[in-house]
Amino acid sequence: MEAFTTHTGRAVPLRRSNVDTDQIIPAVWLKQVSRTGFEKGLFAAWREDPEFVLNRPEYQGASILVAGPDFGTGSSREHAVWALQQYGFRAVVSARFGDIFRNNATKMGLLPIQLPEDVVEGMQDKIAANPAKEFTIDLEARELRCDEGGVQTFEIDDYTRWRLLEGLDDIGLTLRHSDAIGDYEAKRQPWLPVTA
Amino acid sequence: MGRTLADKVYDAHVVRSAEGEPDVLYIDLHLVHEVTSPQAFDGLRMANRTVRRPDLTIATEDHNVPTTDILAPIADPVSRTQVETLRKNCAEFGVRLHPMGDAGQGIVHVIGPQLGLTQPGMTIVCGDSHTSTHGAFGALAFGIGTSEVEHVLATQTLSQRKPKMMAVTVNGELPYGVTAKDLILAIIARIGTGGGQGHIIEYRGEAIRSLSMEGRMTVCNMSIEAGARAGMIAPDETTFAYLEGRPHAPSGADWEAAKEYWRSLRTDDDAVFDKEVVIDASELTPFVTWGTNPGQGAPLAASVPEPSSFADPTHRAAAERALEYMGLTAGTPLRDVTVDTVFVGSCTNGRIEDLRAAAEVIKGRKVADGVRMLIVPGSMKVKAQAEEEGLNEVFTAAGAEWREAGCSMCLGMNPDQLKPGERSASTSNRNFEGRQGKGGRTHLVSPAVAAATAVTGRLTAPADL
Numbered sequence: 304m305e306a307f308t309t310h311t312g313r314a315v316p317l318r319r320s321n322v323d324t325d326q327i328i329p330a331v332w333l334k335q336v337s338r339t340g341f342e343k344g345l346f347a348a349w350r351e352d353p354e355f356v357l358n359r360p361e362y363q364g365a366s367i368l369v370a371g372p373d374f375g376t377g378s379s380r381e382h383a384v385w386a387l388q389q390y391g392f393r394a395v396v397s398a399r400f401g402d403i404f405r406n407n408a409t410k411m412g413l414l415p416i417q418l419p420e421d422v423v424e425g426m427q428d429k430i431a432a433n434p435a436k437e438f439t440i441d442l443e444a445r446e447l448r449c450d451e452g453g454v455q456t457f458e459i460d461d462y463t464r465w466r467l468l469e470g471l472d473d474i475g476l477t478l479r480h481s482d483a484i485g486d487y488e489a490k491r492q493p494w495l496p497v498t499a
Numbered sequence: 500m501g502r503t504l505a506d507k508v509y510d511a512h513v514v515r516s517a518e519g520e521p522d523v524l525y526i527d528l529h530l531v532h533e534v535t536s537p538q539a540f541d542g543l544r545m546a547n548r549t550v551r552r553p554d555l556t557i558a559t560e561d562h563n564v565p566t567t568d569i570l571a572p573i574a575d576p577v578s579r580t581q582v583e584t585l586r587k588n589c590a591e592f593g594v595r596l597h598p599m600g601d602a603g604q605g606i607v608h609v610i611g612p613q614l615g616l617t618q619p620g621m622t623i624v625c626g627d628s629h630t631s632t633h634g635a636f637g638a639l640a641f642g643i644g645t646s647e648v649e650h651v652l653a654t655q656t657l658s659q660r661k662p663k664m665m666a667v668t669v670n671g672e673l674p675y676g677v678t679a680k681d682l683i684l685a686i687i688a689r690i691g692t693g694g695g696q697g698h699i700i701e702y703r704g705e706a707i708r709s710l711s712m713e714g715r716m717t718v719c720n721m722s723i724e725a726g727a728r729a730g731m732i733a734p735d736e737t738t739f740a741y742l743e744g745r746p747h748a749p750s751g752a753d754w755e756a757a758k759e760y761w762r763s764l765r766t767d768d769d770a771v772f773d774k775e776v777v778i779d780a781s782e783l784t785p786f787v788t789w790g791t792n793p794g795q796g797a798p799l800a801a802s803v804p805e806p807s808s809f810a811d812p813t814h815r816a817a818a819e820r821a822l823e824y825m826g827l828t829a830g831t832p833l834r835d836v837t838v839d840t841v842f843v844g845s846c847t848n849g850r851i852e853d854l855r856a857a858a859e860v861i862k863g864r865k866v867a868d869g870v871r872m873l874i875v876p877g878s879m880k881v882k883a884q885a886e887e888e889g890l891n892e893v894f895t896a897a898g899a900e901w902r903e904a905g906c907s908m909c910l911g912m913n914p915d916q917l918k919p920g921e922r923s924a925s926t927s928n929r930n931f932e933g934r935q936g937k938g939g940r941t942h943l944v945s946p947a948v949a950a951a952t953a954v955t956g957r958l959t960a961p962a963d964l
Contacts, residue, residue: 381644
């Protein structure tokens with residue numbers, strides 16, 4: 304996983320609620336068996352509209368997506384996270400995230416930043432007024448800072464923050480407990496089914 | 500303090516817990532399909548890892564599979580490659596697979612319960628959000644992403660924090676003609692698509708206890724549409740009766756021992772939920788969605804809402820956008836909304852009882868002119884059972900298309916899709932923009948409403964016929 308420490312970049316306001324993972328990446332894109340090339344499918348249906356916010360010249364190169372509440376609801380497709388990252392996003396700000404999306408994001412190093420809805424709307428207004436505005440995300444300090452001053456702190460648990468700061472993989476961490484897993488397996492109920 | 504059903508199942512699977520760290524949670528059953536697994540198997544290969552417990556893993560082909568001509572190679576080369584990749588991966592890593600054409604093939608969430616692999620008290624995961632279906636048995640079952648699929652393949656565990664607990668208590672009796680699907684659509688409309696976020700929902704109360712296992716699966720299936728991590732229902736005699744004698748269910752002395760343990764899987768009287776919602780079943784009527792998220796639903800007898808009727812500006816904006824996408828005018832009675840496609844199937848409503856419910860309504864009637872009705876059984880076993888009961892003949896005599904098993908038009912990864920502007924009444928789980936095909940418009944309904952709608956070409960309850 305790519306480590307996340309600090310990031311400075313411009314942001315793009317996506318003023319829609321319930322941006323489900325089918326919108327982030329439509330199902331037709333899920334047929335790929337590789338892990339790359341998903342940026343082309345990001346918001347594929349919406350991007351056909353030239354007025355869609357990601358198509359506007361002032362937002363090209365933005366790396367922080369500031370979206371309405373309930374971002375990433377629906378399907379468990381991690382392809383949604385891959386598509387956002389491969390397009391160039393490092394963080395998504397929303398008032399609420401779908402649980403599976405949030406989990407997938409933190410596994411891949413895309414930072415989900417949850418802030419109150421009025422704060423998110425305030426950010427969207429500021430960005431719309433000045434798309435060149437830069438924000439800095441400081442994960443160590445749990446801060447989202449605006450270039451003209453203004454600091455917003457966000458919550459993230461210590462463990463996830465540490466994993467993101469270090470860019471650590473869960474599998475390697477869990478495999479350190481292989482013995483405990485073996486001990487657990489020895490005590491499982493005898494009637495539990497096997498597929499073999 | 501007492502513990503909830505979910506607490507009990509969760510606690511029994513903690514391999515390791517340490518202050519400030521997520522728990523290592525053991526997974527009893529890992530279901531795999533072709534869409535969310537290829538990159539996970541690749542990850543194993545790159546790291547020289549193996550599947551720790553292929554004997555607790557089972558795979559099926561469901562999302563991409565065509566529902567006609569299943570013995571021919573898949574025409575879409577990208578879909579074909581994905582299915583072939585699953586076959587290669589299962590062969591290489593020793594995972595049991597039910598491929599297209601196999602009598603055991605079907606939607607991943609239909610075959611688990613059908614085989615008796617889904618049992619009370621288990622932890623079950625799959626790279627698929629509708630894994631919550633299996634919670635109907637009192638299992639803790641939830642969807643994961645591909646990184647976590649790889650994690651489970653490698654370690655048979657997940658790194659987890661215990662979610663919060665939410666109770667949805669449904670008192671009273673569902674009126675005649677009101678089904679599990681109407682109930683869950685009404686619950687989602689009530690609590691919203693984010694209402695269950697961070698929680699496991701336990702469905703309780705008289706109306707839940709009265710549901711069949713298939714109805715319970717429909718309810719738990721759509722927990723994710725209410726934003727919940729999982730949905731659960733405590734096991735009872737209905738559960739045991741469904742399980743007994745299934746291929747992978749315990750037998751003999753094991754069966755008795757298992758039942759004794761399963762009976763302990765109920766929420767203690769003094770347990771406390773973080774959130775609680777109470778619903779009166781007797782007030783419910785057939786329910787349909789009018790918008791583009793599953794929370795945008797209303798009783799079939801109601802009209803398309805005025806966006807201005809939503810106090811919350813975010814909901815108002817979402818409703819305006821939804822009506823535009825759906826091509827609907829506020830104030831139109833939902834019964835006047837015409838459809839050109841009816842889809843009966845999916846992991847929500849593709850089981851035998853769902854097909855029986857649809858067949859009962861359409862028997863002796865005809866699908867309206869200009870309407871296409873697709874019946875897609877959830878598994879080949881469901882298909883065989885339906886054919887044994889003659890349901891296929893009921894459907895084809897009415898003018899519906901009788902198909903092979905798969906996810907089909909629920910998400911249109913195979914050729915079963917809506918064309919731009921087409922409108923469906925669908926027994927599936929998501930009415931998102933473009934979900935059933937780019938530009939397609941979806942109304943979520945129960946199998947009975949789907950069948951009645953096919954007859955009239957307008958959103959219709961069986962009682963209206």
